[in-house]
Amino acid sequence: xxxxxxxxxxxxxxxxxxxxxxxxxxxxAGLDVVGLEAGTWxxxxxxxxxELRNNFRGWPQSVQKAxxxxxxxxxxxxxxxxxxxxxxxxxxAVGGTTxxxxxxxxxLNPWDFEVVSETRRRYGAARLPKGTTVEDWPFGLEExxxxxxxxxxxxxxxxxxxxxxxxxxxRGNIFEGARARAYPMPPLRGTGFTxxxxxxxxxxxxxxxxxxxxxxxxxYDGRSGCVYHGFCNRGGCHVSAKGSTAVTTIPKAQRxxxxxxxxxxxxxxxxxxxxxxxxxxxxxxxxxxxxxxxxAVLLASYTYENTRLLLLSKSSAFPKGLSNNHxxxxxxxxxxxQIATVNAxxxxxxxxxxxxxxxxxxxxxxxxDNFDHGGLDFIGGGNLWVYSDRRPIAAANMSTFGRAPRxxxxxxxxxxxxxxxxxTAYLQRTTLPYxxxxxxxxxxxxxxxxxxxxxxxxxxxxxxxxxxxxxxxxMVQWYRAAGAVVTEKTPVGTMGPTTxxxxxxxxxxxxxxxxxxxxGFSHEVPNLGILGASVMGTSGARNPTLTAQALAWRTAEHxxxxxxxIAG
Amino acid sequence: xxxxxxxGDLSRRALLGRVSAAGAFVALTEVLPPGTSVADAQTRRxxxxxxxxxxxxAEAVTLEAIAARLIPTGPDGPGAAEAGAAIYIDRALAGAxxxxxxxxxxxxxxxxxxxxxxxRAPFAQxxxxxxxxxxxxxxxxxxxxxxxxxxxxxxxxxxxxxxxTFCDPFYGGNRNFAGWDLIAYPGVRLAVTADQQNLxxxxxxxxxxxxxxxxxxxxxxxHGH
Numbered sequence: 001x002x003x004x005x006x007x008x009x010x011x012x013x014x015x016x017x018x019x020x021x022x023x024x025x026x027x028x029a030g031l032d033v034v035g036l037e038a039g040t041w042x043x044x045x046x047x048x049x050x051e052l053r054n055n056f057r058g059w060p061q062s063v064q065k066a067x068x069x070x071x072x073x074x075x076x077x078x079x080x081x082x083x084x085x086x087x088x089x090x091x092x093a094v095g096g097t098t099x100x101x102x103x104x105x106x107x108l109n110p111w112d113f114e115v116v117s118e119t120r121r122r123y124g125a126a127r128l129p130k131g132t133t134v135e136d137w138p139f140g141l142e143e144x145x146x147x148x149x150x151x152x153x154x155x156x157x158x159x160x161x162x163x164x165x166x167x168x169x170x171r172g173n174i175f176e177g178a179r180a181r182a183y184p185m186p187p188l189r190g191t192g193f194t195x196x197x198x199x200x201x202x203x204x205x206x207x208x209x210x211x212x213x214x215x216x217x218x219x220y221d222g223r224s225g226c227v228y229h230g231f232c233n234r235g236g237c238h239v240s241a242k243g244s245t246a247v248t249t250i251p252k253a254q255r256x257x258x259x260x261x262x263x264x265x266x267x268x269x270x271x272x273x274x275x276x277x278x279x280x281x282x283x284x285x286x287x288x289x290x291x292x293x294x295x296a297v298l299l300a301s302y303t304y305e306n307t308r309l310l311l312l313s314k315s316s317a318f319p320k321g322l323s324n325n326h327x328x329x330x331x332x333x334x335x336x337x338q339i340a341t342v343n344a345x346x347x348x349x350x351x352x353x354x355x356x357x358x359x360x361x362x363x364x365x366x367x368x369d370n371f372d373h374g375g376l377d378f379i380g381g382g383n384l385w386v387y388s389d390r391r392p393i394a395a396a397n398m399s400t401f402g403r404a405p406r407x408x409x410x411x412x413x414x415x416x417x418x419x420x421x422x423x424t425a426y427l428q429r430t431t432l433p434y435x436x437x438x439x440x441x442x443x444x445x446x447x448x449x450x451x452x453x454x455x456x457x458x459x460x461x462x463x464x465x466x467x468x469x470x471x472x473x474x475m476v477q478w479y480r481a482a483g484a485v486v487t488e489k490t491p492v493g494t495m496g497p498t499t500x501x502x503x504x505x506x507x508x509x510x511x512x513x514x515x516x517x518x519x520g521f522s523h524e525v526p527n528l529g530i531l532g533a534s535v536m537g538t539s540g541a542r543n544p545t546l547t548a549q550a551l552a553w554r555t556a557e558h559x560x561x562x563x564x565x566i567a568g
Numbered sequence: 569x570x571x572x573x574x575x576g577d578l579s580r581r582a583l584l585g586r587v588s589a590a591g592a593f594v595a596l597t598e599v600l601p602p603g604t605s606v607a608d609a610q611t612r613r614x615x616x617x618x619x620x621x622x623x624x625x626a627e628a629v630t631l632e633a634i635a636a637r638l639i640p641t642g643p644d645g646p647g648a649a650e651a652g653a654a655i656y657i658d659r660a661l662a663g664a665x666x667x668x669x670x671x672x673x674x675x676x677x678x679x680x681x682x683x684x685x686x687x688r689a690p691f692a693q694x695x696x697x698x699x700x701x702x703x704x705x706x707x708x709x710x711x712x713x714x715x716x717x718x719x720x721x722x723x724x725x726x727x728x729x730x731x732x733t734f735c736d737p738f739y740g741g742n743r744n745f746a747g748w749d750l751i752a753y754p755g756v757r758l759a760v761t762a763d764q765q766n767l768x769x770x771x772x773x774x775x776x777x778x779x780x781x782x783x784x785x786x787x788x789x790x791h792g793h
Contacts, residue, residue, distance in 0.1 A: 048784040049756050052735040057664055059789070192767030227759035238758070238783060351769055353753060354760040388765060392734040392753040406707075407638040407726055408700065412750070416644055419751035 002282055007293040008034045008260075009567065010559070011281045012300055013267050013309070016096020017545050018531035018552035019300030020245025021151060025553055027258035029560035034292055035250075036265040036283055038065040039092030042099060042246070047236030051391040054100070054235040058087035065092050065266055069447040071304045073496040075459035076436065082496055084445075089499045090302050094261060095246025097302075097499065098545070099236045102357040103214040103243065104385075105157045106542035107148050107550075110177040111368040113137040115432075115538050118369060119379050127379055129463040132432045133332050135537055138509045138518035141177040147550035147557075149180055152212075154252070155243035156220045157546070158185035159212030173209050175364045185217045188226060191388040193350045193423075194361040200482035206365045211385065213358035214243035214546070223247065232356035233389055265290075268449065269313045270297055270528070276317040277568070278528045284449075295567035296559060300531035300552065303333075303501035304454040307439045307534065310505070310515075312451055323522040323530075328515045329505060330440050332433035333458055336500030336539055339493030340468040342425050342475040343399045344484035349420040355388030357426070366474050367541040368430065378463045380430025382471035383541040384478060386423060395419040401486045423484075425475045429467050431460075431502075431539045437495065439504045458495035468492045500533070500544055507535040507551075520555030527566055529555045622661035622669055627676045628654060633692035634679065635729045637699045646746040648733045656732030656741030657725075664789075668724065675721035678714045679706070685713075738777045738788065745775050758783070 010026055012019040015037040026033050053059040058067070066088035073082040090097045111118055114136045119127050128134070151157075161182045162172025187210035190198070194210075201208035215232075218225040224239040232242065240247040253259040267283040271291070280293035299306055307330045311321035321329055363384040364370060373379055396415055399422065400406065404414035437458035445453050460468075472489045479487050508514030511523035516535050522528040531552040533544040540547075559566055620628055632654040639648035648654075661669045679702070683691040686705070687698045694702065705711040709719035732741030734748065736756070742748060748755060755774030757764075758781060764771045779788045 043787075045783055045787045048787060049758070049778045050736050050738070050784075050789075052731060052739055053789055056731060189762055189765075191765040192769070193765075196767065228765065229757055229760055348767075351765065351767055353771075354757070354765055392748055392751060393731055395751055395753065396730050396734045396747070407703070409640050409642055412639055412642065412647065413644060415751055419753070 002289040002291040005290055005292045007280075007295070008032045009294065010034070010296050010298060011036060011292050011294040012298045013270070013281060014038070014096065014299075014301040014305075015094050015245065015250060015261060016300065016302070017098045017101075017245060018548050019298065020095060020098070020250045021154070021549045022298055022300060022531055022552040022556035023253040023259050024154065024249040025556045026560055027253040027256040031258060031560060031563070033253070033259045034294070035259060035261045036267055036281065036292070037092070037094050037261060037263050038266055039094060039096070040263045041094045042236065044236075044238045044240060047099070047238050049229060049231035049235060049238075051231070051393050054231065055233070055391065056393065064088070066090055066302075069305075069308075069453045071439075071454040071456050071497045072442050072445050073456040073458070073494070075494050077457055082494065085497060089497055093246070094250060094263060095244040098214075098242070098244040099246060100234045101499070101545065102233065102543070104358050104543040105152070105155075105159070105212045105214040105546040106540070107176065107179075108141065108144075108538075108540040108542070108547050109175060109368050110141045112538045112540040113140045115379070122369065123373060123379070127373070129379070129432060129461060131434045131436065131461070132463075133435055133513070134432045135508055135510075135513065137537060138507065144547070144550050144554070145178070145180060147554045148546065150553055151546060151549045153184050155214050155245070155248045155549070156185065156216050156223065157183055157212050157214050157243065158187050158217040159183040160187045160210050162209060170207065171209065173362065173364050174207050175367065175370045183212060185220055187211075188213055188215060188217050188356075188359045189228075190361070191352070191355055191359065193352050193388055194359065194386065197361045197386045197478070197482050201361070201363050201478060204477065204481050206363050206478075208361050208363050211358065211360055211362040212546075215356070215358055216241045216243070221248075226356070228355050228359065230354040230356065230389065230391065232358070267301075267309065268451070270299065270309060270322055271313070272315040272317050272322060272525065274316055276525060278322070278525055296527040296529065298529045298531055298556070298559075303504055303532060303534040304439065304456075304497070306530060306532055307504035308441065308452075308454040311441050318524070323505075323515055323524045323528060325524055326511055328513060330438050332503040332506045332537060333437050333439045333456070334431045334433045334502050334539065335458065335495045335498040336502070336544075337429040337431040337460055337464040337468060337492070338427060338500060339490070340472055341427050341490050342472050342479060343401070343488050343490065344423050344425075344479035345401050345418060345486045346421045346423065346483060347485050348483075350423060351420060352388040352390045352423065353420065357387050357389050359389075360385050360387030363478065364541075366471060376470070378466040378470065380432070380463070380467055381541055382427050382429035382467065382474075384471070384475055385426040385428070387426065390420070395422075398422040399488060401488060403486075423479070425479075427468075427471050427475060428500075428541050428543065429464065429471055430541055431464055433503055433506075433537065434461055456495060456497065460492055460495065465492055500539070502533045502536045502539055502544065505530045505534040506537050508537060519558040520551060521558070521566065527568065529559060531555060621659050622666075623658045623672070627672065628658060629692045630676045630680055630690065631657060631672070631725070633699065634703065634725055635732070637696065637703055638726055638729045639733055640696075645750050648729050650743060651733040651746040652741050652743035653729045653732030655743075656735060656739050657728045659740045660728070665728070671721065671724060674715055675724070678711075678718070678721070681713050682706075682711045682718070736777050736779070738779045745773065749773065756781070
């Protein structure tokens with residue numbers, strides 16, 4: 001039998017990127033918050049510069065809950081299962097994946113909020129791809145702008161503004177939507193390589209700029225500036241320059257004395273009463289089971305687990321899973337069209353042994369609808385990104401561009417000469433939801449507790465494939481302009497488990513096609529809010545975290561400001 | 569591992585001490601001329617073998633010979649043998665990569681069986697050219713007698729040999745920073761200056777393990793694994 005705990009105001013399931021942000025405005029508003037986190041606290045000394053451990057052995061995820069429930073994947077309802085990764089792309093810990101993410105912290109651009117109406121207006125409705133279920137967001141960028149701003153200040157985002165109140169600054173992204181003010185810190189510094197790439201982009205008439213990062217470019221809010229040591233990518237930050245919620249919003253919320261952090265809490269269900277309201281959350285800690293009653297619940301795990309927990313939480317009021325009486329939980333799933341990239345080989349050393357993925361140069365000229373699609377056969381676009389980041393095992397595993405075998409004396413001679421001459425771009429592209437891309441519960445694969453894992457049924461469609469090819473060609477052009485002697489395009493891949501997973505609990509005004517309303521609260525369960533990229537209906541051409549965090553702050557603020565009507 | 573320092577502390581002295589054992593192990597097959605039996609070599613150099621944690625001595629001999637062809641020693645510098653890649657794999661098979669122990673047991677036996685069939689001697693006793701032929705057959709998946717195909721075992725050994733040559737030396741490979749020096753990786757630093765990120769900068773090699781730094785020496789992963 002579960003031990004009944006004392007009722008609290010709000011339970012947050014998951015203290016990662018979004019739950020860790022939402023805790024702060026709730027606690028500051030004087031609400032008592034219990035944060036249930038499956039992982040533990042990690043200290044800076046746990047985040048060592050160890051490529052083998054961080055990048056090849058899945059640490060610090062290795063003994064984590066997420067690894068025991070990696071989603072299964074098939075590219076369609078009739079396709080065989082894809083090989084199942086041994087390691088979940090996300091991690092459990094206080095701070096979640098913000099501990100080891102790249103920390104690129106982009107705002108979406110205005111077009112991303114109105115893909116349907118803008119495509120109709122500019123090119124005609126026929127240009128919306130067949131089978132897509134994309135909708136306009138229930139609001140535009142201007143509604144989210146104040147929340148982007150709050151999060152940028154709280155977690156410490158560095159960057160160069162390109163548009164403050166409509167005034168364009170060519171040092172930043174001239175295509176971005178209007179910001180109320182500059183970033184709280186200047187951008188991370190450039191490197192010899194990123195400046196070389198910026199020059200090449202300008203020679204093509206493009207508009208390169210340093211991207212925004214939740215990483216300090218100098219001392220900020222008591223935290224050190226970035227030290228550029230080179231193990232940021234799936235490693236953590238030993239000087240807390242990375243703005244993980246574990247070193248920003250969560251400790252700040254704890255200082256209000258309103259946030260209780262419960263670690264190693266494995267949530268198994270969100271419980272609903274017969275009136276269709278949630279009453280609390282059941283979780284296991286070790287071998288014990290607890291029931292934490294609450295006036296409101298915020299579900300903030302991750303896209304896959306958000307859908308899974310809802311589908312597992314069945315009750316008389318919700319026989320198909322919590323908040324699923326309209327059959328929308330798991331629908332409108334998509335993962336970011338970011339696999340297809342370009343490798344390049346230069347005739348000189350690039351000295352990119354140090355740095356971090358967020359220390360880079362962006363081009364947005366081919367993102368979103370920043371260019372005319374009139375003569376093209378796709379909608380949307382991509383963000384081109386090059387950065388300074390290399391570690392020795394990855395360097396040895398570089399592409400040989402068909403110039404050497406994969407082993408032996410010739411291979412050794414190749415990497416000896418070229419280990420510091422390769423570069424691989426990061427190309428994020430618009431991805432749309434489709435009718436037949438979805439999440440559900442796997443009928444046979446279960447976690448160690450006997451609960452089905454999440455199953456992904458999804459693949460990229462023609463729009464994503466054509467767009468990938470177009471963006472790769474732009475990247476080839478950029479590398480060539482910078483002096484690359486050979487380039488190669490990599491395949492588009494498929495939609496297996498990923499760090500950029502969207503949908504499943506989409507936000508929108510229509511309850512027939514969306515799980516949560518414009519405030520992030522369930523259309524069916526008035527005191528259940530859902531946080532994360534699972535509520536996003538479009539991807540944009542950039543990392544989702546800052547948008548998910550801005551939405552989380554907004555949902556939390558809405559809850560505190562409408563406490564009586566929501567929490568009863 | 570204990571060197572009389574703080575419990576759990578990986579001091580530089582301890583690191584070097586362990587590397588010496590690894591070096592002795594590597595030396596065994598390095599000096600084996602083609603045609604010399606392993607037993608002969610063991611008789612001559614038996615005190616030199618370092619402690620194996622997962623592999624049998626015969627398996628270690630075959631694995632070391634494979635690694636020495638994947639990343640060969642040559643005029644352009646040391647290879648997987650000097651880096652101790654096989655030591656890395658042995659330790660890992662007793663820890664983080666224990667799931668692959670059976671694959672190595674079966675795969676290394678298959679390598680020797682295929683070598684005997686195709687070239688009339690166990691792999692370690694073949695000439696370098698014949699060894700390369702066997703490995704190329706494995707890579708092309710045309711070597712027979714491998715459960716699950718020779719290509720998958722080849723890919724597994726290649727991936728682990730690369731890890732063992734270029735990983736942090738804490739894990740028993742990359743001995744004397746042979747792998748990092750081969751590709752001119754300037755090494756683990758806890759902070760990097762703007763000048764060190766210039767195109768023409770050549771930061772000096774630090775020759776430090778992550779766990780040589782005091783901040784991390786108390787939080788190292790389980791011994792060698």
